[in-house]
Structure formats: C-alpha cells, structure tokens
Amino acid sequence: MFITVPCPECKEETEHEVLSESRDRLVRCTACGHHHHIPKEKEQKPLMIKAIISREGTSVAGTIEFDPEDKCSVGDHLVAEAGDEAYGVEVAAIETGGKRPQQAKAKDISALWTRIIDRVVVKISIHDGRKTIPLYLECEGEEEFVVGQKYVVDGKRFTLSHIKLRDGPLMRKPDWKTFARRIKRIYGVRS
Template sequence: MSNTASQVALVCPSCSPDEETVHEVLKPGGQATVRCTACGHTHKTRIEEETEADLDVIVSQDDESFSASAEVPEHEELAVGEEFVLDTEEAILLVRITSIELDEDRRVESAYGEEIRTLWTRAVDNVSVNLTVHPNENREESRSVKLGVPGDHEFTVGEREEMAGEEFVVTGIHVKRDATGYDRDKFDFDGDSVPAKDVKRLYGEDDSPTAWSAW
C-alpha cells in the first residue's frame, strides 16, 4: 500500500527541478543520498518520513470474518475496490476493500489513512464460487455446488470446466457488487470472461458423460 523503502519520489536538480521523478535511495539518513532513475544524477536531500496510521481491518473469507490490522501512510488515499496484501496472524492474504468506515459509523467510497477507522475487506486470493448446474436434458433437476478456486482463475462463457467433481460448460456469469471495471453485472455471450474473485454466481450446463440416460 506504499512505495518500497528503496525508492522515493523527489525532484531532480539535474533533469526535473519542477516535477518529481523516481529516485533510488543509496544511503538513508537525515541527509539521504539518492540517485535519479531518469538521468542517473546522484545528490543529497532530506526525505521526510511519513507518519503511518494503524487501521482496524475486517476480513471476510467465505462465510466467516475475522479482525486484523494494517499500517498505511496517513496521507495515502484508499478507495473501495482497491486490493492490497494483508499480513495477518492466520496467513498473508490478498484482500479487496469493500467498505471504508470513518468516525461516527460513516461509510465512504474513499478516504485518507488518517481519516479511516475501519477497513472492511474480502479475501480474493482464494475464493468460493457458487455454481448452478443445469441439466442438458430435462430428466434431471438443477443443482447448486460451491467451488473453491484461486481468485485469478478465469471463467469464460462457452468453455468447459472440470472441478470439484463437476463437468460443465459455462453459460452465464453474475459479477459481485464490489467488482469494478465492468459495464454490466451479467455476462452470457461466448467469450465473456470474468476472474473467480469477481464472480457472484456461475451458471453452467451439465457436460458429464452420465448427465442423461434413457435408462
């Protein structure tokens, strides 16, 4: 959620005196030695250390939730939909911000670290996807199952999947409300693709060899 300690944004007296460029920190300290990555100029400057805010983080994972904490620069702006790596006692997780809570239980779409009381998040590195499988003949009933998959696994309409003992062709995908970058919430055209971490519900047609039998 912040720059690496070895790189900072600073003005360069050689190539960019008015706008900041990325500098590599060669020697930290009160008067740090830095090198501009744009032109290679090395110079000394004072790097202001940014105060960090300690935030409460609520992590939702499958049907459970737990509390954690995270340190972020006070003047860094966070927004709903952003993802970051969270180091918890249970595991290191990739999480997505689903809600930002300020004092007096106010909820906002974005805020600076110093303003935030609680970050509400959802784990997205490994997720559970609800799947509804329709029979390829009307001699069976539809069934619902839950799939455990990596968050970056792509489901594509028209493609066949085999997982959790199910064999099916993807026919439709509903996306979650906290997913960003989509122009609609349902995808059902061949070739439409959505990563598992954004899937609210997956629809498929049974494609197993025993999906239908005349006997």
C-alpha cells in the same frame, strides 16, 4: 551526501554538503562555504488501520498499513495482516466515523471491510433439465472463467452458460471472461 536547501548567507537555495547528522544536520553551503544547522525532517509513522477480513462467511480482525496521506477506495487491492498470516484482500467498504464513503484519506479511516481475493470459493449452479446441482470450487482469485467453455467440477461436466458478477451485471455472451475474485455465481448446463 548533498542536499538542496536555502542558505542564510547566500539568501538562495543552493547545494549543501551534509557534514554530520544527530538531532539536526550540520551542513556547509557549496557556494559560499557557510556552516549552519537545519532540522531533520520528521518521518511520518505508518498508520495501522483495523481491517475486517472476510472469507465465505467467516471473518477475522487484522490490520493494513498506510501512510497518513494515502488514499483508499472501495475496490482497492491491498495486503492485510492477521497475526502471522498475510492475505490479498479487496476493500469492500470504508468506515470513517459514522459514514461509509467510496474513498477516504487513511488518517480519516476508522475501519476497512475487506474480502480475501487470493483464494476464493466460486459458487456453481448446474442445471440438468430437471434439477439444479449446487457445487463449490476453491480456486485462485486470478483464475479466469469463460462463458461457453466446458468445465469439470467434482466429476460433473458442464458448459458455462452465464456468470453473475459481484458488482451486479450478468455475463452471457460467448467468450466473455472474468476472474474468479469478481464472481458471485456461475451457472452452467450439464453436458
């Protein structure tokens, strides 16, 4: 194996052959043949950051692995572990001491608040002219819903009229679409 490091004899950065590795490395300069020791680079241990993993009203504590210099932002999609289970999650909030920033370095984070996005429950409200019927549909987080399309849930047919997103806006225009993981509630008209 060859590495490029400064040579104390040549006084330049040159290619060196690694002769042995133990607590440090014994290397030989390929330019002048000088042998010398260089310290091994310390590998950074990964950080295990506490994560609160939420799914529709229930939460479990788990962890997410980071390198110390990694950055994390609200909205990032990560993998969280709780016991033997692994979940695809979205970061909802970051806790650093007493603050809740939108972004932070992993070494500064004390906890992450997340929600599961690989399987989600979509809340649906169908209006039939007299009353509103509430429904719940468990589906993949990547399933798309399109304004103006017809759907059947629990035997009830409806046309999707608009979608309320988790981050605020309403989607009302025909053919606008989004993923189930972004939806707060779907509204429809019974057909």
